[in-house]
Amino acid sequence: VFGAIAARGEAAAAAVSDRAWLQAMLDAEAALAHALARAGVIEDAEAEAIAAACRAEGFDAAAIGAAAAGSGNPVVPLVEALSAAVDEPAAAHVHQGATSQDILDTAAMLVAGRARAAILADLDGAGAAAARLARAHRDTPMAGRTLLQQAVPVTFGLKAAGWLAGLGEARAGLARVVLAAQLGGAAGTLASLGDTGPRVLAAYAEALGLAEPVLPWHTNRVRPGELASALAVASGAVAKVAQDVVLLAQTEVAEVRESASGGSSTMPHKRNPVAAISALACARQAPGLAATLLGAMAHEHERAAGAWQAEWRALSELLTATGSAAAWLRACLEGLEVDAGRMRANLDLTGGALMAERVAASLAPERGRLDAHRAVTEVLARGGDLREIASPDLLDPAGYLGAAGEFVDRALRAYEEVEDG
């Protein structure tokens, strides 16, 4: 019943479904058969026969899941079912040379790769929306807020440019993670393939479109650890933006609004930033799930007793959570309504206090730094207005934006270079 909230990133969620895992395991078995044929271990016709049977619709995911309990992983029953679905002599070559972990680790990489494509698409969508906002509001002044207190003026464009930068960096980090094929046989030596092992491995990786590892990584979990980290970082980058939207949408601030804000059944006036809130809820799953995966890196000997099996669900959940967070944020930003007038009005809430830094600096040459600081503080402390001691142009927020515009331009340029490259 939480589906649409926790799994908004439909493509990412679909990529980690039972069916998707099943197909990914079958893709690994099919690639293995082709690789065996290419290395001359089996006949091409045998490989074709095996590959032809490797279609998820031919298998009962629930039954395989149930049978998995007996052996501790779903590959054992899947191989049995696949062998039964293939005629001899090809049937005898199903799964040849491989161990369960080869198939499952490879499937995990395929699943992750497919989910990642969906996540990257939504991060890109969110990034494009942030870029549009940065461009459109390059010079829209608003209150900069530090520790949730108004501090000095910034522009909404600069804020959006910061979002863009974070999303772009997180995207690049996620895209950079190398997904590699896994094939090592019972304990990483490919012994049952005699001296054809490395050739089979190379052909297997190529058939799958995955990187060929230097050696089997069955108990070297740097790759899963890096994948988990990059997903958590992406969730964190999404959360930063969503958090800002929620705060800007507060009744008392009201500077942005989601176009599809959620209503309330009892309070007709509510306009809840549902997309941003849901993005936050999804992103909050990530650090704990990443910690589970990072904490499971110490695999014992040639196959872990627990740490490996712990990865499957945590990885699926982490891909779903990150994908949903990205999809929610994209929806949030693509429909974000910005109220520049309210931004301007909020700048004036404090009688010029946001310009205190500038006023103090302008008085300093004449009065000395300490006296200038004191004069400003005195006015503000008694609730006064800085117009008492400063000229109106000094108090214009638009005149105290420093490099905001230039920073926006730099961020947009960097974004466009990546887009073009």
Next chain:
Amino acid sequence: VFGAIAARGEAAAAAVSDRAWLQAMLDAEAALAHALARAGVIEDAEAEAIAAACRAEGFDAAAIGAAAAGSGNPVVPLVEALSAAVDEPAAAHVHQGATSQDILDTAAMLVAGRARAAILADLDGAGAAAARLARAHRDTPMAGRTLLQQAVPVTFGLKAAGWLAGLGEARAGLARVVLAAQLGGAAGTLASLGDTGPRVLAAYAEALGLAEPVLPWHTNRVRPGELASALAVASGAVAKVAQDVVLLAQTEVAEVRESASGGSSTMPHKRNPVAAISALACARQAPGLAATLLGAMAHEHERAAGAWQAEWRALSELLTATGSAAAWLRACLEGLEVDAGRMRANLDLTGGALMAERVAASLAPERGRLDAHRAVTEVLARGGDLREIASPDLLDPAGYLGAAGEFVDRALRAYEEVEDG
């Protein structure tokens, strides 16, 4: 496809299914209707009409889940569907006085309570098996191992008594968590119920069999935090036992074996402790999920924007993981085969080194502590046998068990007292 591994605790897993959440939300709505009637706000017949419609089979969980995306939670569409399913005038009183969070928080407590019952049953089963092992092997000597090095003799009974104590303490902690009803209306004042609010709250809690809180706890998340903690502690207690089983089942140790050990498709000799490994894999999910829930305790104002919504999936996962870990461990212990002969043989692996502490102590009165220590070290360092310097009876592990038996008795007595009480 990981179902049977990650969700072995079928009762716990069923308790957190979409259907179960749906029914729990409907149970809350039905209880609310009854409470409104009891407080005189609505007619008894209206309450009956509402309650009669509160059956999960009458609703489409998937559709409600999909519609949840619009409002940020599934209660809004559920209330719409429920209102449509009830005739007027009762329909107008569906959900009266409540807010979405009232229903969802209450449902979470019901779901947690039902899953907890299943988890406690499996913890009890595992505990009973541990008690049987402790009783049967009260005096079976084996090597005590510290830092994975043989240290001094213990008994398998003492080890099992330690398991029993841990499982029992974790069980008590989980059973102790108070599950309370939630009802506060839009922001915790029950304003729309006028002055009948507290009476409705009391009747609502009673109807649900949940504790009545002093005041609404919508943004006081101590209860969810305590629930998450107790589940993680229970998972930790399970993991300790499963870890010991995996280590004792190692080929080189071989002191225990799971009766239903898993085979391997390619290695006919393998007898993998699948239940213990699966218990570890499930238990490993818990700390990260608990951290997610503990980290989500800072709910803003009168309803959180993200931290609340983050609880739903994490709690479901944590109940499932703990339930599965407990169910796997129960299966593991109920069928555990203990090889007392191998335990005895392993005690002898080191030429009496396990008795070094005792031999050194026995030589001390005569030779002085330091010399005694030195003499023992010298023999062992050159691979000698302590029989060279100690009489055979001094080297009998069964004679150096200290309070092991008494501790087993104490643990069993404490267990039986809880069972009786």
Next chain:
Amino acid sequence: VFGAIAARGEAAAAAVSDRAWLQAMLDAEAALAHALARAGVIEDAEAEAIAAACRAEGFDAAAIGAAAAGSGNPVVPLVEALSAAVDEPAAAHVHQGATSQDILDTAAMLVAGRARAAILADLDGAGAAAARLARAHRDTPMAGRTLLQQAVPVTFGLKAAGWLAGLGEARAGLARVVLAAQLGGAAGTLASLGDTGPRVLAAYAEALGLAEPVLPWHTNRVRPGELASALAVASGAVAKVAQDVVLLAQTEVAEVRESASGGSSTMPHKRNPVAAISALACARQAPGLAATLLGAMAHEHERAAGAWQAEWRALSELLTATGSAAAWLRACLEGLEVDAGRMRANLDLTGGALMAERVAASLAPERGRLDAHRAVTEVLARGGDLREIASPDLLDPAGYLGAAGEFVDRALRAYEEVEDG
């Protein structure tokens, strides 16, 4: 350099200092000596001689810390140093019957107990301040905010009562954790004490003021897990309050202010809620540290190889973080300035939208529920004022507070009962 921020709870921080750990280990050794004497294993005079030497100022914590690297724990070098500091024949009885873990686990319980006392005191101080605020502002209306949107009126007293309830529940949970002595000898049998073991254990626990466990808990880590959890829950309860303060102190909301708000060197007008922010920063350490401790519960066999040693630093950090969070919150609440006028003004920001629920309900009998809802929405959607369709008294927030006052009274009553009891 972060000392005063990350370790504001000076008493808690002092309780986990190197010196404090050293003294706690020595307290354990002294209690062991007394217990041995009481059980007739050694002479009273020997026990006195040992106990007399058990003062931290007699030892070099840094040197012991450095030597700890050789044996993997600080007890080995400490026992050497202590033996050297005691004359024979007593010296031969230093640490008799114990293993390093006995001393370190017991010391951890003493350290935790001392830090807990400090934490409870600060939680109590924060609770007392919350109680005062709840009492003083029982009837001060303010906007209730859900999802950071103004929803319906509440009172500041109700908000403070919610804080009080959370702090009180978390406090009770932390106080409830049982701290027990640890004594089992090399592998939990107390073998080297022959049949006096259990008597020594009982006397040892009594001398330390710690609970006597049913059997040694060296690898049953339910207790450390429960302690970690209770600390994390307390941090979470603190964070909820601090989060609210930070949000209420926003420039645009301005309903509360810390009396000792922090200034800025460059922005003279800033009044940062430093105490609440620091409380949040400290509380944020807790879930990850608790997860480390919960994830380290699976101790192998009779002493863990890594999981045990991982507890020391994480526990010290968690006690410090929770203590600091509590101390910061206490300072925050004890000096909190509440602006009831601003609360009232913020209620009026939305032209009565906060009363939308009430107005819709009042129109419902006459117009029907749907029409009433529609009428209210229509006014608000075009930025109108609900006075157009509702009488002024209907729009008075103070008249729509439901059970707020009663809930405050209930919370205060519960608080006072605990205080009295």
Next chain:
Amino acid sequence: VFGAIAARGEAAAAAVSDRAWLQAMLDAEAALAHALARAGVIEDAEAEAIAAACRAEGFDAAAIGAAAAGSGNPVVPLVEALSAAVDEPAAAHVHQGATSQDILDTAAMLVAGRARAAILADLDGAGAAAARLARAHRDTPMAGRTLLQQAVPVTFGLKAAGWLAGLGEARAGLARVVLAAQLGGAAGTLASLGDTGPRVLAAYAEALGLAEPVLPWHTNRVRPGELASALAVASGAVAKVAQDVVLLAQTEVAEVRESASGGSSTMPHKRNPVAAISALACARQAPGLAATLLGAMAHEHERAAGAWQAEWRALSELLTATGSAAAWLRACLEGLEVDAGRMRANLDLTGGALMAERVAASLAPERGRLDAHRAVTEVLARGGDLREIASPDLLDPAGYLGAAGEFVDRALRAYEEVEDG
């Protein structure tokens, strides 16, 4: 008292000391002064005067730490102290244009960079030791173990090559993290520097040897998130190796031994793998600390209220923990004693069961796959020896190592290429 255990990586620990943080903040202030001079904002002589005062020994870290409580960060009191230590007119230009977060974020990058250098050195040392072991034992057969059960033969060289690969990949990931300077002024616009801001930023980054960011990253925490992740991955890679050492060092396995194994005061025979255990204890801190940092990525607006301040301690702890883990592992591997004879003996423990896969495969052409499997199982099930049905050469583990040697060569080649490049 846990210093030498929890902070073995002395260089890493020193790099995060109070003194080191203080110097890093002063380095940032000095670089700022130079950058201001280079941009023509202040005189060269003023910059020199400021930079000359930026030496940690001139400041009282404890006093600054204590004063930090007032403002919520240590930069405010440090700037005061630094200004006081510099003569006018230079004093007026101390910290010009910067905000506290600029200095602290930049200091964090400097601290991280210095600690990282130490961590990389220890990872390299551990990697070099793993490479030596892989080379020396390229063809040393040992039991491959999956799920802690003997499975098929591998070589110790292959195991060490797997360690090498993991350490190398983790090292590369950590080295890849870009550390960037931070300078944005009060809210990221550098407004008080007028139009010289970007030039000052460029000069500042160059002076510090840090990357120049596209725009200030004060609330874009992708970089800290990536740093935390890379550290946790490195800890995970270390833990895998340490875990294997602890398991191989078990009394019943005894295939490796640390040369500086720790003794026990009461059990003269114990040879504990202290370095590996301590590495595990340190590495276990990492996932939780990384989760804290990943969970703190959602910084509000232009400076976070809590999430930023939460980074300081967690980052220091994570650098220390990872550094200590790496240093312990290096010590462990540099002195690792390998017992090839025992490895050979353990291969024979099971009467040839490790060769079951090969024997079954060899019988298959003649008997059919199922019958072959059955024959092997039958022999092993009754505790027989596979010599009954297989020729001795079929049962030689050294003849069933597949690509083990080639994989070792590939790993060493990849390692040497990195070393050379």
